[in-house]
Amino acid sequence: MKFQLGWLRPSGRAYLRYGHIELISRAEEFAVKIRRDTAALFQWQRTSDSNDAAMAAVREILTDVTQRGDEAVRRWTAKLDYPGATDGSFRFQVSPAVMESAWNGLDSELQEALQAASQRIRRFHESQLHGTVEISDADGAVLGLVWRPIRRVGVYAPGGRAAYPSTVLMNLIPAQVAGVSEIVLVSPPQQGTGLPHPHVMAAAHLLGVTEMYALGGAQAIAALAYGTESIPRVDKLAGPGNLYVALAKRLVMGDVGIDSIAGPSEVFIVADASANPNYIAADMLAQAEHDPEAGAVCVTTAPELANAIEAALTEQLSVLPRREVAETALSKWGAIVTAHSIAEALEVVNRSAPEHVELLVERPEQCLDAIYQAGTIFCGPFSPEPVGDYYAGSNHVLPTHGTARFASGLGVADFLRRMSYVSYQPETLRAHANHIMTLAQAEGLDAHARAISIRLDEMSGAKEADD
Numbered sequence: 001m002k003f004q005l006g007w008l009r010p011s012g013r014a015y016l017r018y019g020h021i022e023l024i025s026r027a028e029e030f031a032v033k034i035r036r037d038t039a040a041l042f043q044w045q046r047t048s049d050s051n052d053a054a055m056a057a058v059r060e061i062l063t064d065v066t067q068r069g070d071e072a073v074r075r076w077t078a079k080l081d082y083p084g085a086t087d088g089s090f091r092f093q094v095s096p097a098v099m100e101s102a103w104n105g106l107d108s109e110l111q112e113a114l115q116a117a118s119q120r121i122r123r124f125h126e127s128q129l130h131g132t133v134e135i136s137d138a139d140g141a142v143l144g145l146v147w148r149p150i151r152r153v154g155v156y157a158p159g160g161r162a163a164y165p166s167t168v169l170m171n172l173i174p175a176q177v178a179g180v181s182e183i184v185l186v187s188p189p190q191q192g193t194g195l196p197h198p199h200v201m202a203a204a205h206l207l208g209v210t211e212m213y214a215l216g217g218a219q220a221i222a223a224l225a226y227g228t229e230s231i232p233r234v235d236k237l238a239g240p241g242n243l244y245v246a247l248a249k250r251l252v253m254g255d256v257g258i259d260s261i262a263g264p265s266e267v268f269i270v271a272d273a274s275a276n277p278n279y280i281a282a283d284m285l286a287q288a289e290h291d292p293e294a295g296a297v298c299v300t301t302a303p304e305l306a307n308a309i310e311a312a313l314t315e316q317l318s319v320l321p322r323r324e325v326a327e328t329a330l331s332k333w334g335a336i337v338t339a340h341s342i343a344e345a346l347e348v349v350n351r352s353a354p355e356h357v358e359l360l361v362e363r364p365e366q367c368l369d370a371i372y373q374a375g376t377i378f379c380g381p382f383s384p385e386p387v388g389d390y391y392a393g394s395n396h397v398l399p400t401h402g403t404a405r406f407a408s409g410l411g412v413a414d415f416l417r418r419m420s421y422v423s424y425q426p427e428t429l430r431a432h433a434n435h436i437m438t439l440a441q442a443e444g445l446d447a448h449a450r451a452i453s454i455r456l457d458e459m460s461g462a463k464e465a466d467d
């Protein structure tokens with residue numbers, strides 16, 4: 001069966017459905033569009049059709065959990081994830097012994113892969129630790145900046161359509177490297193057991209997690225953000241999730257810190273004539289299989305590649321176990337776009353600010369400098385995105401939906417706070433006093449000025465007494 005992606009090819013013209021915008025992707029007309037309609041085209045507006053409904057559902061869950069605590073969490077968990085959650089015997093908390101037995105239940109190949117990946121991730125994240133800063137002036141002023149770990153952090157490990165032990169590593173390790181003393185992990189209970197997925201629990205054991213709850217979706221975010229009778233609230237939330245999780249994080253932001261809104265995955269592949277269409281199709285599907293809302297775009301300077309990619313997608317999709325999810329994602333957010341030049345393709349990337357960029361071009365290193373808005377960039381045909389999902393050591397929790405315009409991927413800094421300190425000597429204060437008092441008076445804040453002058457008066461009184 002020939003499936004239809006977001007673009008159709010009636011009478012030799014390629015139409016690209018790009019969010020809600022339909023545009024002609026024939027190279028010369030695409031170029032015209034670029035100049036005409038940049039804001040609409042390039043801010044890849046991956047808003048979901050079900051956004052309003054999902055937002056209403058999430059608001060209801062958040063309100064309910066803040067008002068009724070554990071009881072609401074149980075009720076929503078029973079409704080959305082695990083019917084047994086309202087039974088009196090059900091416990092959200094997962095004990096370390098249960099996590100340990102999940103680890104013991106893994107085959108040794110998976111244990112070794114998780115261990116090796118966690119070492120690589122730890123090494124890369126340890127390299128991100130910040131040093132303290134201190135500067136001093138000749139007049140005795142000392143200014144410093146120190147970093148302190150956030151005290152209590154909640155990590156969300158998704159577990160609806162798929163379980164992500166890799167996401168446990170990606171969130172927990174930077175928090176541990178930062179020195180966070182209390183890390184609590186949540187992940188949805190699975191049908192049948194009422195526990196998080198065994199692979200997620202096993203990864204938690206590997207990293208020494210001691211506090212974990214079988215909780216998912218907006219109810220998990222609400223419980224962590226506001227606390228319930230049995231779950232103490234956290235200071236910051238981290239971790240990706242589906243639309244409901246992302247919307248819930250957006251709503252609680254401010255009441256609790258959040259890392260970023262990492263929602264359904266997306267990839268932009270920049271390809272020239274040297275690229276292998278089978279690789280491109282495989283890499284597009286690697287994102288599309290995540291979620292019906294995932295996105296996969298190829299921007300190519302080789303129009304002849306488009307047909308080959310389409311054929312490869314059809315072929316690979318036909319044998320993909322998660323075909324239904326991938327097909328929905330491609331029909332909503334899949335696209336192949338032709339561009340005149342690599343520079344134009346990179347402009348598409350920059351304006352879309354995608355989560356992942358793959359550079360399947362002859363000289364990827366030359367493109368790197370031109371990209372300024374993306375989550376992570378994968379350079380060359382042997383660095384496909386799943387390398388970063390699992391193993392390279394860079395973080396896979398990355399800004400989605402264009403939020404790479406202002407946000408970065410998860411790192412150690414997300415679990416640290418900076419604090420400044422200031423230390424003046426008497427002679428420093430005397431030297432700076434006039435400027436400070438002038439500024440305070442300009443703002444009409446007399447008490448501010450007085451906090452300076454009272455010290456000057458005392459210093460001159462003491463000096464006169466000495467004389």
Ligand SMILES: NC(=O)c1ccc[n+]([C@@H]2O[C@H](COP(=O)([O-])OP(=O)(O)OC[C@H]3O[C@@H](n4cnc5c(N)ncnc54)[C@H](O)[C@@H]3O)[C@@H](O)[C@H]2O)c1
Nearest residue numbers: 158159160161188216217240241242264265290291396397
């Ligand atoms: N950016 C990243 O780093 C990264 C990493 C891993 C996964 N992901 C993304 O995380 C997402 C995981 O999604 P998932 O669904 O597999 O798991 P999930 O844990 O994020 O979501 C499952 C939860 O959604 C809630 N939910 C489902 N339907 C609902 C409804 N109708 N109303 C209210 N709540 C509802 C349920 O409570 C359930 O626990 C995917 O989009 C994937 O692409 C991103």
Ligand SMILES: N[C@H](CO)Cc1c[nH]c[nH+]1
Nearest residue numbers: 164166265389396397398
């Ligand atoms: N591609 C996802 C978002 O970066 C991360 C992931 C986890 N497991 C597989 N993939």
Ligand SMILES: [Zn+2]
Nearest residue numbers: 265286287389
């Ligand atoms: Zn992935």
